[in-house]
Amino acid sequence: MAVEVKVFQFNGCNKCFTESILLKLDSEDKVTYIENPKGWKEEKTDIAVITGYLLPEDGKILESITKNSKKVIGYGDCVTMGGIFALANQNGHKITPLKEFIDNASSINGCLGEIMELNQEIKGKSPVKLKGLCTVCKRKSTCDYMEAVHRQIEFEESDVCFNDLGYQCNGFVAQECKERCIDYDAPCRGCKPMVARSGIRMLGMFGTLMGNIEVATEHSVKGATDKLADEDDDITRSVPDVLGNFFRFTLPTSGLPQGRIPSTGSVLEDVFTGRLIEELPLIAGLLAGNKSISLVLNILEAYETGTKMEVGSCTKKIRKHLRKLEGDLGKATESQDAQQYKEITEKIRKIAGNMNLSNLFFGGFRSKITEYDNFDEYKAHPFDVVEGSYAHGCVEYKIDSDGKVTDFKIKEEAL
Amino acid sequence: MVKEKTFAFFLGCIMPNRYPGIESSTKFMMEKLGYTILPMERASCCPAPGVFRSFNKVDWMVAAARNICIAEQMDTDIITVCNGCFGTLQEVDHHLKENEDHKVLVNEKLKKLGDYEYKGSINVRHAAEVLGYEVGPWGIEEFLVRKVKARVAIHYGCHLLKPVSVRGLDSAEKPSMLEDFLEPLGAESVDFVEKYTCCGAGGGVKAFDGNASMTIFEEKMKNIDAVKPDFILSPCPFCHLQFETGQDWLNKNKGTNYDYPVIHLSQLVAYCMGMDQKQTGLQFQMMGKDYIFQSEEIKQEEEVS
Amino acid sequence: MTSSEVGDFCDPMDAEIKAKIKNLVVFMCNECGQGAANTAGVARMGYDAAIRIVRVQCSGQVGPIQIMDALNNGADAVGVVGCCLGACHFFNGNILSMHRIKLMKKLFKELGYSDQFVNQWTARAAEGETSVGDFEDMVDRLAVAIKNKGTIKDGC
Amino acid sequence: MTKANNEANVSELETEEEPRIAVFVCHCGHNIAGTVDVEKVAESAKDLPNVVKAEHYMFMCSKTGVKMLQDSIKELGVNRTVVASCSKLQHGRTFAKAIEEVGLNKHKHQQVNVREFCSWVHKNDKEGATQKAIQLVEAGVNRARKLEDVETRKIPTTKAALVIGAGVAGLRAANDLAELGVPVTLIEKNSTIGGHMTQLNKTFPTLECPQCSISPLTNGVANHPLIDLYTLAQVKNVEGSMGNFTVEFEIKPRYVHDNCTSCGECSSVCPIEVPSEWDKGMSMRKAIYKAYPQAIPSTFVRDKQTCIGCNSCINVCPVQAVDFSMKTEKKTVNVGSIVVAAGFNEYDPSEIEPYHYGQDGYDDVITQLQLERMLSPTSITNSEVLRPSDGRIPKNIVMIQCVGSRNDQVGNAYCTGVCCKFAIKNARILKENYPNSNVTICYIDVRTPGLNFEELYKSAQEIGVRFIRGRPSEILRNPLTGELRVIVEDTLSMTPLQLKGDLVVLSAAMVPPEGIGPLGSRLHVLRSKEGFLKEFHIKMNPTLSSKGGIYLAGAIQGPKDISESVAHAGGAAALAAAHLVKGYIEKEMLIPKIDYSLCISCGLCKTVCAPAAIDVDQDRVYSVNEVACKSCGMCMPACPTGAIQLINFSDDQLRDEIIPLSGGEAHCHD
Amino acid sequence: MSDSEQSEEQNREFKTDEDFDPEFFRNIERKSKIFSCIQCGTCTASCESGKWTALKTRNIIRKVCLGDLTVLKDPDIWLCTTCFACWERCPRNIQPTGVIMELRNYATKLGNISPNHRAVVGYLGNTGHAVPINDITKERRKELGLDELPPTLFKYKTEGEGKELENFKEFMFDLPPVKEEKKPKKKEEKK
Structure with a gap:
């Protein structure tokens, strides 16, 4: 039975919105796309799909959407749990999950959400029971205590569990997904958690695994202290961004108190500030929608120029190919040619995995980066913001000695 | 990248300013062995680990770092033939490589001294x-022109090996580096009591209280005298100086009659590699002026190339 | 907490702030923690009435879930009290707990709060004063933290 | 908050019966009622959901109080009780027993402590105390609501024990266990039993003969009907948990059959001579040998490594006991307890370079154990102390203390604790034997605690042993004369000394024995940072290892002297026998449950479980070992999905308790 | 300090808490390790200098542990030949040589520095060498076929190139001014 579906794009990244073009494939449903919900004329519809992150002021529109539709589905992490943009809540922004506005909305988690799940939800089929990611992971694990947590930049190819290698993989709390980061040698970021409060649980788990210090005797210096947790130690220091590591997609629903770091400006700026350099492409990839590839590559190339890194010819070739595919994808989106869109997406995925798998691009020079590299030489690099809420602009950022991004600024006048 | 088989030759103070023979021997020796030796222009005193470190550790590190910087600009490792210079430069280098805070501090102060x-x-x-x-x-065998027949009292000196955790060369309690090396040269090392102890010169003691320094040295010399070696060998010009002036002082003040030649490691090796004894500068030294090496030519100098 | 933050406890402000502290949830392990609190009780050693003790098997059992439950539901701060290092009755629970709490402290700092809203202490079963000392320290630190950075309730 | 309530409702529906809770608030005379307004507390409890009865009474622990509790169950159908009175330790058991008597599981009782935790400590703040008590009771009621039955199970045990190591501690433990009627398998790595004690000359403080002391034990153990003794045996694999272990061990061939008459013919014809390990290199032994004449078992043994296979021994043996074709055997035993008494090693002082131990020309630098061998009546020197270099009686003997202990450089920060006594004893014996000799002990601190040890120290001082407070910096050898000098500062008079050392004796530390690492991992027992096996609790449980059913005896837990080892071993034996003699382990099944719909088989619970109570099968399905589990709940926070939950301490249950205690005002939403 | 107090100070054989400053040495670089000293005497026994001179390393460490500041005025600390024997052998890794060097740093700041050492610093400032060149050596250098002057700071100073030696003199090893030694003189006058 054909149903009427309306897809709404709210704030931020429009990747899920773009992905929902695939709804048209093999389906008789009538799908309409509303890019600007503010100017939306209230119409009755069967199913409303919400994408993009939500702010308190969006409440009114959401109310009318609820009124006018039989079923509301939140599609993608931004709607259901806050998503990456909600990291700006650390700086006092109020990105709010859909459940705060609408009680009985159903939700499709994931960044980006899987279109098959959305399709099933629209059809009203009961969701497939998904396994945990670890149960489908092919890597071998011993799951021992960690001696140090490594930055992802120091990555080596291996068939050993990320956790054993010392990289923080959030796959422990994640459900299996179609395009698995782990299949592309990148640790899972936990965009599709299988349990409530996944971030807190991950934090508890990793904290526990860090506890493998020698058993001190009662008479040793440490045994005599009353306040055990006061001093930072090497291993906890090796986790430079706890918030970004464990609460990347779930901050508003995690139960943490609202952050109080003073805001440096827009949501985007607050998301980036304080994140690690190696995470930049990942986040940026989400922001730029179907231009994410060029954005990621721009950052990477700036990064490489800064560090005078040389990339292999194979990587260069792949990058060129990817840029071309991205151009094609843009055209397909414009013409709303769903079949072509699907084909191109499949092609990109074959090369690059999921579109936010920017870690993959590190492959070309991943092995050359060592912990001794300093970030001084590429402290300020512009990259382009091409889509999303930020129409056209240029971005500048600095990196501190820990590799954290500071002074992230968007400049509208450039380009 | 550091250049291979090339060294910046750090002179220090005592060798160029008192025992030029050691300097010429070292140059001869290293070049024969196939190394390139570059002069370090504008180098200063290392500065001495005992004296200057005692006055102000930071300034000591800065002055040493300045010397290291000169070699860094030349992209070569530093070679030195003095335990004191080695002690200072190696220790500062080791320390600054590990201690980021001090590196920053030293670099700040280095700017005042020049472009370092x-x-x-x-x-x-x-x-x-x-x-x-x-x-x-x-x-070494292939480079040798002659072998000496001598019973040698080897004096390692302190800063060559100790502290072991910083130097990481050989055991401090029973080293065998020089004994092993000198064997093919024909020199027989003789054991004597308290072989590995200090000559008494270091740490600013020689300057601070010469008599105390000599008391320590007197015992050392007594022990050496007991085994009657042909000469005393040391890898350090400062120990060299102490052994020379010390014997003289003991002869004058304590009525002894020591006349043991004091020979630097470079001097002996250079001699065995074909350098003329005159060129090693032994004749300028205070002790054992008349000493002539008991040597045995094993091949012509031309054969060594 | 920096040393300057610990600095002055005797500020008259502190008394007012301390009076506002109502619920301080303390997880105490079944061995040294409970033992020390019992000993303190038997010896009638007084402490702040805001202390609320929860019995757990081992400090290693207290995860961030429990700590966040307490903070979300209005607790002013959370303390975890276990045996001394090396003397855990379940071998190394206190060490595991300590590292989790260190991470949580870091998280709080990243969110812009003082890291004193959660902390770990040790106690000895035979010495009631150790637990009382812990409680007093908790209140003191919390008072200073609130004075400097406000309560965690503001953020909720 | 909304979600929390939803979850709560769901789980309530799942439980079979509607919770009916009775709350009793105890006055405890004035102890509680004097500070807390008990009426108000009871009143407030009445309004709580599921509470069918809330009362206060003067003494809940009295017979009447207990009867009130039982009556409420009988009459009102109450299925969970909450008593707000004293601590769980004090009367928690009383009430639990009471409800058990009337047919309720004892874990359905929730004890709320309003005395030690509230009234007694907040005497000056009545209002605050009352408010706190109300919150505590609410928390107790919340907790009681979801309490589950915990069954107590009897697990049968295998009545047999394994003792690893047949030194004095192992022998003692084996003997004690056998005397309690437990069949014992005793395995020993070496060819003889008795351990280090047989090497000694005299034992302190009474200067008794150690051979005489230990021989009743060695003979007793060797002939005990309940003890199976295996020498040259080593543990290979251990499986199972407390009460039921399966241990596989390997017995190396002795190459001599038991019918050996110990006549020694074989040894006399053997052409090979090597330094005797047992004699610490102070004498030689043959390739086929018996460590010492009194050795038990008295069968000879062939050392395959050094034997050249000339077959002379085979030919000469009158009873044809020598057999080179013997093979390594494997044996498996089922036991209920394991006692580890693997002992210690003497520290090898050659690591401390300035003392030059073992170097050329330093033959006269020996260890205390070597000196002990020389003094021993069975020594090759006939109890004479002779310099190893020239065989003369030394005039000046210097002992150096703290060799390898109290030394950060070699990584042994601990004090061995026996060397002082050991050295003083030997110094005294030397001075008695050779009154003209000078015996000097160079010490950092003399540590002679305990009965009769200070007296030993005093007697040594009186007899003329010289004590110098200072740690020698080096042992100096004159290469011309070969004379040794010990360089030391007498710190008390600030005098640097050079002591003549005709014989220098190093008091080497006690260090963990060889092979302790593999043994520890085979047993799944954790080690302390010093390398010894770690006891469960340093004060309260020094004999239990980190794993239930495995006990430590003697120096394997840390340096000990003979009497301490024996006492420790006795304790270990008693603990090891307790559940074997009883025949079963009674255990409350207060263990974690695994929700397999959430479990991702990551194995982190196994990683953090100190008692190694998580089992895993081939399909990576994890399960909790009911016997080994110690109910600590450490696995709960380690589980990334929250699949493993300790019964009655689950996240949900704790949250219900935490909510009222936190003030109950939800600030953040999930 | 008046003379009567001075003499009382001199006669006193005991010390009180006021004579110690336990905090002073807590700040020195090798902070905590010194305080774990067990006074075993290995350092003194190893000390080559201590066999012949008044230097008693263990005693100096002890004074540091107590916070006895008189150790800075003690000339004995200048008798260490820095042979590192004690450093190698100390069972608690206290590194006594390092401690003595650091004490000398403090002593120098207080002006407790011998005239000979002052002269050595002077040489370094003026020539860049602790042992400057002399005419005999210049001759000998020539004879051995070496440059008359080694290519060090001193050579470039005489050639008038750069200001490095001046910088060196200006910024390095700034010693406190010479103490006017009044007290001994007074005593002599009294006598």
């Missing part, structure tokens, strides 16, 4: 270590 910045890109080597472990007793 300590990076930590080179290593500091002692000629004894290069001979003992790089050339080695297994490799």
Whole structure:
């Protein structure tokens, strides 16, 4: 039975919105796309799909959407749990999950959400029971205590569990997904958690695994202290961004108190500030929608120029190919040619995995980066913001000695 | 990248200013062994680990770092033939490579002295270590022109090996680096009591209280005298100086009659590699002026190339 | 907490702030923690009435879930009290707990709060004063933290 | 908050019966009622959901109080009780027993402590105390609501024990266990039993003969009907948990059959001579040998490594006991307890370079154990102390203390604790034997605690042993004369000394024995940072290892002297026998449950479980070992999905308790 | 300090808490390790200098542990030949040589520095060498076929190139001014 579906794009990244073009494939449903919900004329519809992150002021529109539709589905992490943009809540922004506005909305988690799940939800089929990611992971694990947590930049190819290698993989709390980061040698970021409060649980788990210090005797210096947790130690220091590591997609629903770091400006700026350099492409990839590839590559190339890194010819070739595919994808989106869109997406995925798998691009020079590299030489690099809420602009950022991004600024006048 | 088989030759103070023979011997020796030796222009005193470190550790590190910087600008490792210079430069290098805070502090102060910045890109080597472990007793044989027949009292000196955690060369309690190396040269090392103890000169003691320094040295000399070696060998010009002036002082003040030649490791090796004894500068030294090496030519100098 | 933050406890402000502290949830392990609190009780050693003790098997059992439950539901701060290092009755629970709490402290700092809203202490079963000392320290630190950075309730 | 309530409702529906809770608030005379307004507390409890009865009474622990509790169950159908009175330790058991008597599981009782935690400590703040008590009771009621039955199970045990190591501690443990009627398998790595004690000359403080002391034990153990003794045996694999272990061990061939008459013919014809390990290199032994004449078992043994296979021994043996074709055997035993008494090693002082131990020309630098061998009546020197270099009686003997202990450089920060006594004893014996000799002990601190040890120290001082407070910096050898000098500062008079050392004796530390690492991992027992096996609790449980059913005896837990080892071993034996003699382990099944719909088989619970109570099968399905589990709940926070939950301490249950205690005002939403 | 107090100070054989400053040495670089000293005497026994001179390393460490500041005025600390024997052998890794060097740093700041050492610093400032060149050596250098002057700072100073030696003199090893030694003189006058 054909149903009427309306897809709404709210704030931020429009990747899920773009992905929902695939709804048209093999389906008789009538799908309409509303890019600007503010100017939306209230119409009755069967199913409303919400994408993009939500702010308190969006409440009114959401109310009318609820009124006018039989079923509301939140599609993608931004709607259901806050998503990456909600990291700006650390700086006092109020990105709010859909459940705060609408009680009985159903939700499709994931960044980006899987279109098959959305399709099933629209059809009203009961969701497939998904396994945990670890149960489908092919890597071998011993799951021992960690001696140090490594930055992802120091990555080596291996068939050993990320956790054993010392990289923080959030796959422990994640459900299996179609395009698995782990299949592309990148640790899972936990965009599709299988349990409530996944971030807190991950934090508890990793904290526990860090506890493998020698058993001190009662008479040793440490045994005599009353306040055990006061001093930072090497291993906890090796986790430079706890918030970004464990609460990347779930901050508003995690139960943490609202952050109080003073805001440096827009949501985007607050998301980036304080994140690690190696995470930049990942986040940026989400922001730029179907231009994410060029954005990621721009950052990477700036990064490489800064560090005078040389990339292999194979990587260069792949990058060129990817840029071309991205151009094609843009055209397909414009013409709303769903079949072509699907084909191109499949092609990109074959090369690059999921579109936010920017870690993959590190492959070309991943092995050359060592912990001794300093970030001084590429402290300020512009990259382009091409889509999303930020129409056209240029971005500048600095990196501190820990590799954290500071002074992230968007400049509208450039380009 | 640091250049291979090339060294910046750090002179220090005592060798160029008192015992030029050691300097010429070292140059001869290293060049024969196939190394390139570059002069370090504008180098200063290392400065001495005992005296100057005692006055102000930071300034000591800065002055040493300045010397290291000169070699860094030349992209070569430093070679020195003095335990004191080795002690200072190696220790400062080791310390600054590990301690980021001090590196920043030192670099700040270095700017005042001139266009210097300590990076930590080179290593500091002692000629004894290069001979003992790089050339080695297994490799020196082919360069030898003559062998000496001598019973040698080897004096290691303190700063060559200690502190072991910083130097990492040989055991401090029973080293065998020089003994092993000198064997193919024909020199027989004689054991004597308290062989590995200090000559009494270091740490500013010689300057602070000459008599105290001599008391320590007197015992050392007594022990050496008991085994009657042909000469005393040391890899350090400062110990060299102490053995020379010390014997003289004891002869004058304590009525002894010592006349043991004091020979630097470089001098002996250079001699065995074909350098003329005159060129080693032994005749300028205070002790054992008349000493002539008991040597045995094993091949013509031309054969060594 | 920096040393300057610990600095002055005797500020008259502190008394007012301390009076506002109502619920301080303390997880105490079944061995040294409970033992020390019992000993303190038997010896009638007084402490702040805001202390609320929860019995757990081992400090290693207290995860961030429990700590966040307490903070979300209005607790002013959370303390975890276990045996001394090396003397855990379940071998190394206190060490595991300590590292989790260190991470949580870091998280709080990243969110812009003082890291004193959660902390770990040790106690000895035979010495009631150790637990009382812990409680007093908790209140003191919390008072200073609130004075400097406000309560965690503001953020909720 | 909304979600929390939803979850709560769901789980309530799942439980079979509607919770009916009775709350009793105890006055405890004035102890509680004097500070807390008990009426108000009871009143407030009445309004709580599921509470069918809330009362206050003067003494809940009295017979009447207990009867009130039982009556409420009988009459009102109450299925969970909450008593707000004293601590769980004090009367928690009383009430639990009471409800058990009337047919309720004892874990359905929730004890709320309003005395030690509230009234007694907040005497000056009545209002605050009352408010706190109300919150505590609410928390107790919340907790009681979801309490589950915990069954107590009897697990049968295998009545047999394994003792690893047949030194004095192992022998003692084996003997004690056998005397309690437990069949014992005793395995020993070496060819003889008795351990280090047989090497000694005299034992302190009474200067008794150690051979005489230990021989009743060695003979007793060797002939005990309940003890199976295996020498040259080593543990290979251990499986199972407390009460039921399966241990596989390997017995190396002795190459001599039991019918050996110990006549020694074989040894006399053997052409090979090597330094005797048992004699610490102070004498030689043959390739086929018996460590010492009194050795048990008295069968000879062939050392395959040094034997050249000339077959002379085979030919000469009158009873044809020598057999080179013997093979390594494997044996498996089922036991209920394991006692580890693997002992210690003497520290090898050659690591401390300035003392030059073992170097050429330093033959006269020996260890205390070597000196002990020389003094021993069975020594090759006939109890004479002779310099190893020239065989003369030394005039000046210097002992150096703290060799390898109290030394950060070699990584042994601990004090061995027996060397002082050991050295003083030997110094005294030397001075008695050779009154003209000078015996000097160079010490950092003399540590002679305990009965009769200070007296030993005093007697040594009186007899003329010289004590110098200072740690020698080096042992100096004159290469011309070969004379040794010990360089030391007498710190008390600030005099640097050079002592003549005709014989220098190093008091080497006690260090963990060889092979302790593999043994520890085979047993799944954790080690302390010093390398010894770690006891469960340093004060309260020094004999239990980190794993239930495995006990430590003697120096394997840390340096000990003979009497301490024996006492420790006795304790270990008693603990090891307790559940074997009883025949079963009674255990409350207060263990974690695994929700397999959430479990991702990551194995982190196994990683953090100190008692190694998580089992895993081939399909990576994890399960909790009911016997080994110690109910600590450490696995709960380690589980990334929250699949493993300790019964009655689950996240949900704790949250219900935490909510009222936190003030109950939800600030953050999930 | 008046003379009567001075003499009382001199006669006193005991010390009180006021004579110690336990905090002073807590700040020195090798902070905590010194305080774990067990006074075993290995350092003194190893000390080559201590066999012949008044230097008693263990005693100096002890004074540091107590916070006895008189150790800075003690000339004995200048008798260490920095042979590192104690450093190598100390069972608690206290590194006594390092401690003595650091004490000398403090002593120098207080002006407790011998005239000979002052002269050595002077040489370094003026020539860049602790042992400057002399005419005989210049001759000998020539004779051995070496440059008359080694290519060090001193050579470039005489050639008038650069200001480095000046910088060196200006910024390095700034010693406190010479103490006017009044007290001994007074005593002599009294006598």
